[in-house]
Every structure is written in structure tokens, then in C-alpha cells.
Amino acid sequence: METVTPGRSLDRLQRWMLGASFVLLAACGVGLLWTPTQFFRSWLVAWLFWLAITLGSAAAVMLHHLADGAWGRAARPVFESAMLTLPLVAFLFVPLLFGLERLYPWIRDPVQEKAPYLNVPFFLVRTAVYFAVWFALVRLLDRRHLLVSAPGLVLYGLTITFASIDWVMSLEPHWTSTIIGLHFIAGQGLSSFAAALVALAFLARARLLPIEVNASHFRALGNLLLMFVLLWAYLSYSQLLIIWSGNLPEEISWYLRRAGPSWRWVALALVGLHFAIPFFVLLSRRVKEQAGWLAVVAAVLLLARAVDIFWLVVPAFQPDRPVIHGLDVLALLGMGALWIALFLRHLKGRLAYARS
Amino acid sequence: MNFPPIYGLLAEFDTSASLLKAARQARAEGYRTMDAFSPMPVEGLSEALGFRHTRLPWIVLAGGLFGAAGGFFLQWYLSVIGYPLNVGGRPYNSWPAFIVVSFELAILAAAFAAVLSMLACNGLPQPYHPLFNVPRFESASRDRFFLCIEAADPSFDPDKTRRFLESLKPHEIFEVPH
Structure with a gap:
């Protein structure tokens, strides 16, 4: 029998991804010189997308340590490799520090009653705290200090709540929603499980997995994916219902921008791609037991995640123009290629380790 | 016989x-x-006995869809045709407010469909079964x-x-x- 080293084909993919990321990120660099404002907007959206997979994976590792389950034993190498990309994600945040003034209106135009919270020094301190907490969690989990899982999930919930307020909600500083933190947690869970399913289906197809991953593992992961789809829909709808019922000017205007005539189609696409279609497809046991089909659903959900983040962020800058800029695509793909290259590097080590 | x-x-x-x-x-x-x-449930036992998947999930899905559609219609009819009320200037057909009740009725109807069609399919309740003639079967x-x-x-x-x-x-x- 031919022995397959996990390295060979992944090596090639890793090199391709690394090469592609250099080209794409160089193009982003040109974009930064050409149209800096657009660059920072695109960078923020792309960065939030990849951050979600990394942090969601760390949460999935903690969740599995607490609750156990066959799904996690199959998917753990993938989740752990994804979580270890945190240093890259932190590094990719650095460019945003130079664009804060272009992104956040409260810097030029301070909101009186919120100024004690929304000011640049405190913003930077908070950001440093988030990353410190996340680095500590990932470090401890990587060293198998599993006791950190329970307090770690609490810290994760708190830091994500504040981070989503800082990075996304404050783009429109007059708007408030108490659900946005949970909405981000659901989104990050969904992102990480969808990404893990795409990776697992690919690895299973290429016969690169050290342990057998069978239909029941995929069904369990598919059920968890369905759970996150429902959670995301539930939280999104709760926010809509509360704001729509209250109908307060500073709150409803957020939805008027996002579901008004110009962005309506994006909002409806989200209802379909992020909820209705995956929900009905994932009800089927047959789909959940076939890695290939499940990977297709997961890929659609990843696309929906990108659209969701785009829809949350971009209307703040261009309420009347629901258009994608070339830099949006370049940043998302360039960052992604670099992220995947690092992810594969960690994954190869984990697969070889699990094999021996 | x-x-x-x-x-x-x-x-x-x-x-x-x-x-x-x-x-x-x-x-x-x-x-x-x-x-x-x-x-207690034994993992893998139903596969070992050769149980096939039943139509029950489809019946439950139909029940859920019926409940959701019925719940929505109930509120739509009441608010738009039966007894239209102007609440804070919102349109009569204020669908975001109808979702909660439609969802609850979807769950209710799906649960009823599940329990009732389960009973119909497996023939329960059954007051007599030959197995009860074996006293040890109690255990x-x-x-x-x-x-x-x-x-x-x-x-x-x-x-x-x-x-x-x-x-x-x-x-x-x-x-x-x-």
C-alpha cells in the first residue's frame, strides 16, 4: 500500500497560498496608496471575517473540552490549527491602527455623553486587553491546560462583546444594540464550524486524516452547524424585532440604511443564504452524512458570513451605494491566502503528530 | 386464524x-x-436490528410548516381583515411582530405531529402483548x-x-x- 505523508500535497497547497497572498496583498498595498479610505474599509471587513474563524475555533476547542463528543475528536486538529493563526490575525490588525480616524467618526466628532468610553487611548487599551486575553487562552489551550476552558469561554464572551461594540457598533456611534455581542459570537461559531467542515471534507477526500472520520461525525458537525444557523437567525431577528418595535430614530435609522431601497437586496440575500436555504438543506440527514454536500453548504455559509460582515460594516460608510470595491475582494482573498498558508503549516504538524 | x-x-x-x-x-x-x-438506549442497536428510517421526519416537517403558515394567517387575518387596529402608525400587516407566534405554533404543530404520528405508526398504546406472558420480561x-x-x-x-x-x-x- 502506498503510504501518504500528510505533507506532500499540503506542502504544495501551502506554497501556492503563500505565493498568492504575496501577489494579492501587494495589490492591496497599491490600493492603500491609491485610495487609503477604501483600503481601511475593505481591510476591516476582511479582517473581521478571518478573525471570526480563528476565535471561533478557539471557542470550539474550549467547548469540546467541556462537553466532549466524537465530533470534536475528529475535528480537533483542524480547530486547533485554526486557533493557532491568532498571531497572524493580530499582525493583520496593525494596519487598521493607522486608519482609525478614517473609520470611526467619533474620533473627529466626539459624542459628548459617550466620550469617556469612545476615545482613542481607551480604545487602544481595550484592544490590547482583548488580544492579551486571546493570546493567553490560545497559549494555554495549546499547552493542554484544559482547565482554562470554562473561565476561557466566559472571558471569550466578554471580550467579543466589548470588541464588537468597539470595532463595529461604534462605526455608527449613535446606534446601540445589546445583542451585537451575542450576534458576533453566533457568527464566529458559524464561521469556524463552516471552515472546519470545508477543511475536514477536503482532508477526508484526500485521505489525509489520521483517524477515521465517518458519517456520524459529519452528521454531528452538521447538526452543530444547523444549531449556529438557527442561533444566528434567532439573534438577528430578535434585534430586528426589538428595534423595529421601539422605532426610535437613532436605532431604526441603522436598519433604514441596511434594509432601505439600496441595501434591501443584500439584506434579503442574507435571509436566504445565511438562514433559509442552509436551514432547510441541513434538516436532511442525507446531506449531513455526506462530506461533499456538507462542504458545499459550509462554503455557502462562509460566503454568507462575508456578506453579513459586509452588510454590518459598509452601510455605515456608504448608505446609498451597495457596491463591492475591488479592494474588498483583494483584501479578503489576500488575507485568506496568508491565513490558509499558516493554518496548513500548523495542520501538517498536527496530522503527523496524531499519526505517529 | x-x-x-x-x-x-x-x-x-x-x-x-x-x-x-x-x-x-x-x-x-x-x-x-x-x-x-x-x-436504556443502546447505541447501534437499531442499526443492528435493521431499522429503516421512517417517514416520520417528513410528517413532522409538514406539521411544522402547517403550524407556521396557520399561525401567520391567524394574525394576518385578525390584524388586516378581522379587526384592523392602528398601532403607532404601523402597517396592519406588521409581519415582524407575527414571526414569534408563527414560530411558536410551528413548534407546537410539529410536536403534535411527531407524537401523534409516532403513536399511529407504531401502534401504541397496546394493552396486550404476548411478551408480557413471560414474567421475567418485567426486568x-x-x-x-x-x-x-x-x-x-x-x-x-x-x-x-x-x-x-x-x-x-x-x-x-x-x-x-x-
């Missing part, structure tokens, strides 16, 4: 693992009309595991089946009278 003289042969096992093994072997031996009884709900091969099975033969069951080393074998 031409009943076989007995309902079937019942073998008693001490552990869920030996029951699972026995069910797998009986299936490999060609027995199909059989059932297993245990005080199926406490600490014993049973496999029953029914006489209705085409490959059932009183002597051969008994010898097969004995080869599985059960605790005891019972004849189940009608």
Missing part, C-alpha cells in the same frame, strides 16, 4: 454489549422479524436485556432457532406463548 403455536423465543442477556452482539449475529444469521428490549425495564426472535420470521424454526440462541450464551431462553 392460523397462528403459529408460540409467538417467539426470548433470550435474556446480562449486558447491553452482549445484546448488541446477539442482535448483530441474529441479523447475520438471516433473522429479520425480531426485536430487542433494554432499560427489561430495570436491569436485563432481551432479544426476541418472532415465530413469524420465515427462517424461524423452534429447534434451530433455540440452538442458535443458545450459542449466543444468554442468561436464559424463554418460549413466549400467545
Whole structure:
């Protein structure tokens, strides 16, 4: 029998991804010189997308340590490799520090009653705290200090709540929603499980997995994916219902921008791609037991995640123009290629380790 | 009516693992009309017995969709046609507010569909069953595991089946009278 080293084909993919990321990120660099404002907007959206997979994976590792389950034993190498990309994600945040003034209106135009919270020094301190907490969690989990899982999930919930307020909600500083933190947690869970399913289906197809991953593992992961789809829909709808019922000017205007005539189609696409279609497809046991089909659903959900983040962020800058800029695509793909290259590097080590 | 003289042969096992093994072997031996009884769910047992997936999920889905559509219609009819009220200037057909009740009714109707069609499909409640003629069978709900091969099975033969069951080393074998 031919022995397959996990390295060979992944090596090639890793090199391709690394090469592609250099080209794409160089193009982003040109974009930064050409149209800096657009660059920072695109960078923020792309960065939030990849951050979600990394942090969601760390949460999935903690969740599995607490609750156990066959799904996690199959998917753990993938989740752990994804979580270890945190240093890259932190590094990719650095460019945003130079664009804060272009992104956040409260810097030029301070909101009186919120100024004690929304000011640049405190913003930077908070950001440093988030990353410190996340680095500590990932470090401890990587060293198998599993006791950190329970307090770690609490810290994760708190830091994500504040981070989503800082990075996304404050783009429109007059708007408030108490659900946005949970909405981000659901989104990050969904992102990480969808990404893990795409990776697992690919690895299973290429016969690169050290342990057998069978239909029941995929069904369990598919059920968890369905759970996150429902959670995301539930939280999104709760926010809509509360704001729509209250109908307060500073709150409803957020939805008027996002579901008004110009962005309506994006909002409806989200209802379909992020909820209705995956929900009905994932009800089927047959789909959940076939890695290939499940990977297709997961890929659609990843696309929906990108659209969701785009829809949350971009209307703040261009309420009347629901258009994608070339830099949006370049940043998302360039960052992604670099992220995947690092992810594969960690994954190869984990697969070889699990094999021996 | 031409009943076989007995309902079937019942073998008693001490552990869920030996029951699972026995069910797998009986299936490999060609027995199909059989059932297993245990005080708690045994992972893999229904596959070993050859259970097929039923239509129940589709009935539950239909129930859920009916509940959602019915719940929505109820509110839409009331608010738009039956008793239109101006609430804070919102349109009569204020669908975001209708979702909650539609969702609850979807769950309610799906649950009713699940329970009622489960009962309709498996024939419960059943006040009499031949297995209750075996006094030991009571312990199926406490600490014993049973496999029953029914006489209705085409490959059932009183002597051969008994010898097969004995080869599985059960605790005891019972004849189940009608």
C-alpha cells in the first residue's frame, strides 16, 4: 500500500497560498496608496471575517473540552490549527491602527455623553486587553491546560462583546444594540464550524486524516452547524424585532440604511443564504452524512458570513451605494491566502503528530 | 386464524454489549422479524436490528410548516381583515411582530405531529402483548436485556432457532406463548 505523508500535497497547497497572498496583498498595498479610505474599509471587513474563524475555533476547542463528543475528536486538529493563526490575525490588525480616524467618526466628532468610553487611548487599551486575553487562552489551550476552558469561554464572551461594540457598533456611534455581542459570537461559531467542515471534507477526500472520520461525525458537525444557523437567525431577528418595535430614530435609522431601497437586496440575500436555504438543506440527514454536500453548504455559509460582515460594516460608510470595491475582494482573498498558508503549516504538524 | 403455536423465543442477556452482539449475529444469521428490549438506549442497536428510517421526519416537517403558515394567517387575518387596529402608525400587516407566534405554533404543530404520528405508526398504546406472558420480561425495564426472535420470521424454526440462541450464551431462553 502506498503510504501518504500528510505533507506532500499540503506542502504544495501551502506554497501556492503563500505565493498568492504575496501577489494579492501587494495589490492591496497599491490600493492603500491609491485610495487609503477604501483600503481601511475593505481591510476591516476582511479582517473581521478571518478573525471570526480563528476565535471561533478557539471557542470550539474550549467547548469540546467541556462537553466532549466524537465530533470534536475528529475535528480537533483542524480547530486547533485554526486557533493557532491568532498571531497572524493580530499582525493583520496593525494596519487598521493607522486608519482609525478614517473609520470611526467619533474620533473627529466626539459624542459628548459617550466620550469617556469612545476615545482613542481607551480604545487602544481595550484592544490590547482583548488580544492579551486571546493570546493567553490560545497559549494555554495549546499547552493542554484544559482547565482554562470554562473561565476561557466566559472571558471569550466578554471580550467579543466589548470588541464588537468597539470595532463595529461604534462605526455608527449613535446606534446601540445589546445583542451585537451575542450576534458576533453566533457568527464566529458559524464561521469556524463552516471552515472546519470545508477543511475536514477536503482532508477526508484526500485521505489525509489520521483517524477515521465517518458519517456520524459529519452528521454531528452538521447538526452543530444547523444549531449556529438557527442561533444566528434567532439573534438577528430578535434585534430586528426589538428595534423595529421601539422605532426610535437613532436605532431604526441603522436598519433604514441596511434594509432601505439600496441595501434591501443584500439584506434579503442574507435571509436566504445565511438562514433559509442552509436551514432547510441541513434538516436532511442525507446531506449531513455526506462530506461533499456538507462542504458545499459550509462554503455557502462562509460566503454568507462575508456578506453579513459586509452588510454590518459598509452601510455605515456608504448608505446609498451597495457596491463591492475591488479592494474588498483583494483584501479578503489576500488575507485568506496568508491565513490558509499558516493554518496548513500548523495542520501538517498536527496530522503527523496524531499519526505517529 | 392460523397462528403459529408460540409467538417467539426470548433470550435474556446480562449486558447491553452482549445484546448488541446477539442482535448483530441474529441479523447475520438471516433473522429479520425480531426485536430487542433494554432499560436504556443502546447505541447501534437499531442499526443492528435493521431499522429503516421512517417517514416520520417528513410528517413532522409538514406539521411544522402547517403550524407556521396557520399561525401567520391567524394574525394576518385578525390584524388586516378581522379587526384592523392602528398601532403607532404601523402597517396592519406588521409581519415582524407575527414571526414569534408563527414560530411558536410551528413548534407546537410539529410536536403534535411527531407524537401523534409516532403513536399511529407504531401502534401504541397496546394493552396486550404476548411478551408480557413471560414474567421475567418485567426486568427489561430495570436491569436485563432481551432479544426476541418472532415465530413469524420465515427462517424461524423452534429447534434451530433455540440452538442458535443458545450459542449466543444468554442468561436464559424463554418460549413466549400467545
